[in-house]
Amino acid sequence: MKAPLACCGLAALLLAQGSARALAAPEPSGPKAAPRGEAASDGVNDGDSVNDDDDSDSDGDGDSDDSDGANDDDTYQPDEPPAPGAIDATGELAELRDRVSELEAHLAAAEKPPTAPRPTRLTGYADLGFFVPLGNGGAGVVRDAAHAYFPQYADYGWVFYGDLLATAVNSAGEVADLGELPGSDRFDSIDSRGNPSFVVNEVNLSINAGLTPRALLTASVNFTPRQGRDFALGDWLNVDLTQLEWLPTEDGRHSIFLGKMESVLGHEYRARKAEQHFGITPTLLARYTTGTAVGVKVRSKLAGDHLVLAAALTNGSSGTEQFHFHDEIDSNPGKTLSGRVAGRISLGPATLEVAASGQVGAQDGGASGRAYLYGVDVQLTTISLGLRAQWLRGHAPGDPEARAYRLELRDGAYLEASYLINHWLGLLLRGELRRAEVALPPERLYLTDSWRAVAGARVVLAPGLLAKLEVVHNGELGAAPEFRNDIVTSSFVVSY
Amino acid sequence: MLTIVLAACEGPETFTDSEWSALRALSALPDPPADHSNKYQGDPAVIALGKKFYFDPWFAGEATHLDMLYRRTGVGRAPVGAELELSCNSCHQVDRGGSDLSSVPRHVAVGAGPYDVNSQPTLNSAYYSLLYWNGRADSLWAQAVAVGEAEVSMASDRLKIVWRIADVYRDEYTAAFPEWPLPALMDSVAAQKARLLADGSCALDNGACPLATCTPLTVGTTTTCAPRFPLRGRPGYDGQVGLVDDGTFRGCQKGLPRGNPLAPPEPFDDAFDCMPIANQLAVTRIYVNWAKALAAYEATLLSRDAAFDRWVAAGPESELISAAARRGAKLFVGKAACNDCHNTPLLSDQQFHNIGVPQVGDHVPTPADCPAGGWCDCVSDDVNQPFNCLPDGARDGLRKLQSGRYRRDSIYSDDAGCQRNQLFHAEPGYVAADARECDGRVPHYAEVVRARAEHRVDTLAGRWRTPSLRDVALTPPYMHNGRYQTLEQVLWHYNSGGTAGDGTRIGAADPRISPLALSEADLADLIAFLETLTGAPLPPEVSSPPAIPPRSPF
Known part of the structure; x- marks a missing residue:
């Protein structure tokens, strides 16, 4: 988990993913769906807003949401510790870059205006x-x-x-x-x-x-x-x-x-x-x-x-x-x-x-x-x-x-x-x-x-x-x- | 955390800290406070004499069947005019909490006639600052002074009482009150009676008034020979009473009407008011001593060491009282909130509250009995007016206390400091600064003045003093007018918010008189608790009836 945390924004995103079922199954449901990951744990009740991220990312309950399910992410899992002697720094970095790219794509998609109703x-x-x-x-x-x-x-x-x-x-x-x-x-x-x-x-x-x-x-x-x-x-x-x-x-x-x-x-x-x-x-x-x-x-x-x-x-x-x-x-x-x-x-x-x-x-x-x-x-x-x-x-x-x-x-x-x-x-x-x-x-x-x-x-x-x-x-x-x-x-x- | 959980899991919390603290504050009744107005309190010789007075049925007068409004009622403990043969113990049985179990019907107390209120227990009466349901007396002895001559209770007179003391208690009295000796002329009832004619005047000695025992008395143009110490007589009650009572000589008023046209004529043909002033004073002093002896005895009538007290001393887990009573105790200081008024170890806050008990019951006066300008019209709080505002409770009682002639600041009190400042006791400023004077009674002396100045005198209407709950299970009927015969009925009153039932209610009820939402089980538990408040039996030396000398031949 340390490496992703190097970038705060991304770290927040990654942390949020841990609990964000919405991101886990990315939905173009709101203008800023990706940051919503912070509050996606209130997804149970987050009916407060289609884009309640607007609220929630400001409300700072990232703290609760972040920890709520930091590992609760079926799209991102922290790496297993590598076996001794099996470290491939170059490969790992590339993999991480790929992941970042993938997530940035998710983020960009999420920031687009919704084009379809959010699923029930x-x-x-x-x-x-x-x-x-x-x-x-x-x-x-x-x-x-x-x-x-x-x-x-x-x-x-x-x-x-x-x-x-x-x-x-x-x-x-x-x-x-x-x-x-x-x-x-x-x-x-x-x-x-x-x-x-x-x-x-x-x-x-x-x-x-x-x-x-x-x-x-x-x-x-x-x-x-x-x-x-x-x-x-x-x-x-x-x-x-x-x-x-x-x-x-x-x-x-x-x-x-x-x-x-x-x-x-x-x-x-x-x-x-x-x-x-x-x-x-x-x-x-x-x-x-x-x-x-x-x-x-x-x-x-x-x-x-x-x-x-x-x-x-x-x-x-x-x-x-x-x-x-x-x-x-x-x-x-x-x-x-x-x-x-x-x-x-x-x-x-x-x-x-x-x-x-x-x-x-x-x-x-x-x-x-x-x-x-x-x-x-x-x-x-x-x-x-x-x-x-x-x-x-x-x-x-x-x-x-x-x-x-x-x-x-x-x-x-x-x-x-x-x-x-x-x-x-x-x-x-x-x-x-x-x-x-x-x-x-x-x-x-x-x-x-x-x-x-x-x-x-x-x-x-x-x-x-x-x-x-x-x-x-x-x-x-x-x-x-x-x-x-x-x-x-x-x-x-x-x-x- | 685990420690906290395990500790908390040890067992249910029976009483919270605040509940137990509240219950502890109700237990262990201490000795009665000192009464500096009665220096004889605690004196064994006086107490012993007072006990005899308490049980002596021959001090009382004759039945009147008058109620407090001087109406003929047909109710009394003897036929009209017949000797009552009534002692204090008749209406305040010491073996029953000092309460009245003999008045019929069981609403108000009945003596010579029906009272306006229910009899109050004499046990623990020494703890009260003010006596009577409406607080019109500020000491036990002042109350006894009033009771002795009240036409609805003992209907006696101070001359009869003093003559009986002289007749049968001479030695004991002299030993107990050496500084206030009996007049030498008061030898015995029989001897005095032999000296008097049937009309109570002195037999002439060779056509002359025998000046050794009698004195010429001129009223208008008529001169008679009157005894220096008639066998019967008390101060007249025309609303502007005689010398002894207010220091203003009114003298003989034989034949004059009294303030209330319904009232009987001047008692005993105004014999007392026609006595030489020095003799009036001497007789009154001995009458007060009679009352002080009674008070000294009553101060030994203590209801303490109840099962409740023993349970509190043993702790909340003790089973010295039943589980139902323990639940009742919790309710008493909790949801039922009884301790809001029934607090301190006396289980009375000694305050006056309007709890919404309707003025209804046999011989209970109502506002309808008190038309404007009538005897019990409540329009005036002027202490110089004779109005007898019976249904109004504390408004009436405190007004009467304000004009009381036997207060702790009167010449009959032994509290010299209190006496010395009597003139200031109607001044709110002085009262505020010296509230502790007169054993703390001073604030009561100006309460009506203060209430009137603050435009709240009406709020005193319908208030009655909180009774102690010690021995409550022994002391029915309940409430100031004996409205309820059982504790179940009393609790029903409170639990229903005091609004059910018929009858006229006086004034505005206390806001706490609202439905309590207690269940039937709660009420049963409360009764179980109230039954634990019965004190230990009085020692035999206190409660056993003494030998009473035979009737004096009045």
Whole structure:
């Protein structure tokens, strides 16, 4: 593997090939199909774009994709070590040249405008895990009994500190336990009650169907097996993506999406699925940025791809948090407008992307007041290193009569570093902060002033088989006392 | 990693750190706090005397069948006018958590007539900052002072009580309260009765008023010979009561109507108010000492060392309580959130909450009973107004406390520092700066003033003090008005969000009164837990009924 790495661009290509089934069976499906190899591992869900390489190569999730299947390539295999005395440098060099030529031809073909519809592909993954909650019964919050720590909120019946979603155990953000909170009877999908458990996090099936050379239908369905209770099935099925993408121009730099599609807020949505995500758990901000809303979206890359603009008009926000900040089917006439402006430059072997994004629209869940989110995000990526940061702030007015919660996201931020030590081993470190109030006055208030540290590792065990481990420590800031609600979680992702 | 996994796999986590911490905070009830307003608390001689007072049924007066609004009800523990033969223990049985198991019907307590609220246990009563469901007394002895003369409970009078002390407890009293001796003229009931005519006036001695034991009394144009210490009498209650109570001499008001036209005439023909002032003071002091002796005894009525306490001491894995009770304990500090109000080792936050219990039940006053301008109209928070705003809970109680005459800052208190600053205790600024004064009661004295200034006095309506849950399984009926007869009914109330059922609700319920989403199994577990809160039996020397002297011949 050393020799191909001599050329970074080519190395990236080669590495990407490892996991790029699209390249493995080269398809002239997009204007820049070859670089897409980086993100082809999200091919299961990469329905984000016919040319989602445009997105993904900028999103830097090359790190995940690269390692995802560095050797998962049936068109390129690293050379076997030569037998002693059998080295033929001239011959080997020639062979390598041939290969490079072949790949460059693939690249050139891929960069041409598509001439035929992309073939229909059925892909997916299974995400299996084992997690160990460390403290507080796996729950992320503690009730402030008798308003002992937050007397200033005595007007609320129940005040909870911590973060309800801090004890995520998988990429879907399911928590080890929602806790036994007074006055709520929520569906606690994991409900571990603080015990270690194996879990089938998700089984995903995705279909990518090229309708025309410039139109692609993508759908992604998650099957989540959970225990039923009281004679009710616990399993559920979630259609989390159903979009039609159309490229109106031949250069493929503009896309129009229609359907249930990925967000344009921040960048975490690009790697929200288990097989795309470098680590396991989503950030504390993912609940606001990774939801798939129903509507229409446009995206354009301008100025030589240095400027990327995206805007969406959707029924609701890009949230996933179940506090009525979003609805798939709109229950009010107000729509949500969101947009992102990103600048992207190359700094030697690295790519730097700086973006600002925001969202404004009617709060859903029966409320009609205006909700908004805005923030900035930065990412610096190289072939082996990814640095990402995001800051987000937001507000939703809530409506107690409709039992829609109020949100005051005062500050949410994270800084994440991911590093590929080699083609099979990667490490992750992330620090996070979330200061927020989620309230249904006068009944209840979730008061978060928390920080989180995440350390993780990922190993490519075999082509299409990825093992990840994360240790998550949650801590409290401000007046809330510390309580133990850490998580050790693992994930085994089998892609197909 | 393996270590973490193996450690975590050892067994299910029964209680989280925060749950166990919360449960520990509920256990091991310490000794009651010192009561600096009652220097006799802890005095063995006073306690022994107080115990006799507690069990003595001959201090009580006669049945009235009046309710708190002075309405004839036909309900009382004896026929109207008949001697009640009622002791403290009648409505506060020490062998049953100090609760009332004898009132019929079992909603409000019944003494001389029906009360407006359910009787509260006397066990652990020494821990409370404020007494009564509505907090209108700030010490146990102040509560006893009120109960002794209340026309719905003991319906006695301070002269009768003091005369009985003189009659049968003279030596014990003198030993216990040497600095407040009984008046020499109060020799015995029989002797005094022999000196008086049937109408209670003194028999003339050769046509002259015998000045040794009696005194000429002129009311209007009529002069009579009145005993210096009548056998019966208490201060009049016209809303502007006599000298002893507010320092303003109102004197005899024989025949004058009282503030409430429904109220009986001045008690005992205003005999007490017509006594010489020094004698009024002496009698009242002894009456207060009677109450302090009761309080000193009540401070020994402790419910502690419950199965719950022993279990907490042994640790969460201990099986000293049943598995159901342990699950209930988890719910108590978890999903049921009972410890939001039932906290501290007393299992009461001693605060006032509106939990949405409707004002319904036999003899439970409702706003419909209190028309505008009426006796229990709640329109005024003026402490000088006689309104008796019964259904309003803390709004009424704290207003009464504000004008209380037997507070810790009164002349009857033994807390000199608290007494000295009485004049400042209605000033919010002083209260804020000296909140710890008077054993921490000072903030309560100006609570209505403060609430009114902050335009939130209405929020006090419908609030009642959180009762302790120690011995709760022994102390039905439940809630301030005895609305519920069983713990199952109580839990149903909370689990349904307090909105089910009929009846008028006062004020806005606490936002925590919302459906709890507890299952039937959860409720059963909670009851199993509540049953572990029954304390160890009282020592016999505390609970065994003492020998009571025979009835005094009033």
